[in-house]
Amino acid sequence: MELDFDSFVLAASTADLSEEPTAREHADAIEFRMDLTDEPLAALEAYDGELPLLATNRADWEGGDADEDGRLEALTEATGFDAVAAIDVELESIVDGDAEETLETARNRDVSIVASAHDFEGTPPRTGLVRTLTEAGKYADVAKLAVTADSKADTLAVLSATEQLTAHGDTVATMAMGDVGSHTRAVAPVYGSKIGYAPVDPAAATAPGQYDLETLSELVTRLE
Numbered sequence: 001m002e003l004d005f006d007s008f009v010l011a012a013s014t015a016d017l018s019e020e021p022t023a024r025e026h027a028d029a030i031e032f033r034m035d036l037t038d039e040p041l042a043a044l045e046a047y048d049g050e051l052p053l054l055a056t057n058r059a060d061w062e063g064g065d066a067d068e069d070g071r072l073e074a075l076t077e078a079t080g081f082d083a084v085a086a087i088d089v090e091l092e093s094i095v096d097g098d099a100e101e102t103l104e105t106a107r108n109r110d111v112s113i114v115a116s117a118h119d120f121e122g123t124p125p126r127t128g129l130v131r132t133l134t135e136a137g138k139y140a141d142v143a144k145l146a147v148t149a150d151s152k153a154d155t156l157a158v159l160s161a162t163e164q165l166t167a168h169g170d171t172v173a174t175m176a177m178g179d180v181g182s183h184t185r186a187v188a189p190v191y192g193s194k195i196g197y198a199p200v201d202p203a204a205a206t207a208p209g210q211y212d213l214e215t216l217s218e219l220v221t222r223l224e
């Protein structure tokens with residue numbers, strides 16, 4: 001399956017692929033959080049849903065649950081499944097040189113790459129946001145950055161960086177986590193952000209401040 005990020009992609013974030021039929025009505029893709037389930041490759045093997053998958057195997061040092069041992073290997077293996085249209089790779093793994101094989105395999109298989117960075121502590125100054133997104137964009141089809149907003153000024157920095165990079169022709173996905181940042185999930189697409197994440201089941205949010213899928217879908221559609 002294919003996923004292009006020329007227009008906004010709403011991804012239903014889940015560790016349970018059996019949620020796909022429920023997600024279908026509102027989502028364009030499923031973000032499959034491999035790190036939050038026990039047998040992710042078996043789940044991929046059994047998947048027969050309609051929505052393309054963005055596979056994420058989030059490292060424990062980046063807010064996820066995957067042990068480093070075999071983490072990128074499992075992600076590489078995931079690119080072999082037809083339904084996997086894109087993978088998310090941590091920018092830090094890319095910069096460290098650990099993800100070379102994963103990136104090469106994905107490219108050979110026409111699987112898109114999202115290079116991601118997360119800040120669970122705060123929001124760096126705008127110039128830092130632009131720098132990180134520009135760096136991520138060198139390696140990937142989409143440069144993704146999720147930060148934690150403590151103030152409205154933080155959310156404006158995220159939106160402003162999003163607008164700048166989009167105007168420059170870069171493909172970015174941005175969001176501010178936490179309560180103060182929630183609205184950026186609805187508004188960032190207006191400034192060019194190309195991926196939004198929302199849980200099908202609000203009780204199973206994969207990041208602080210997420211809206212449930214139906215709500216984010218409605219907000220983004222109305223603001224479009």
Ligand SMILES: O=C1C[C@@](O)(C(=O)O)C[C@@H](O)[C@@H]1O
Nearest residue numbers: 013056146175177197206207
């Ligand atoms: O990186 C992201 C973005 C995210 O952290 C969010 O803030 O919506 C949710 C994660 O599932 C996803 O992998």
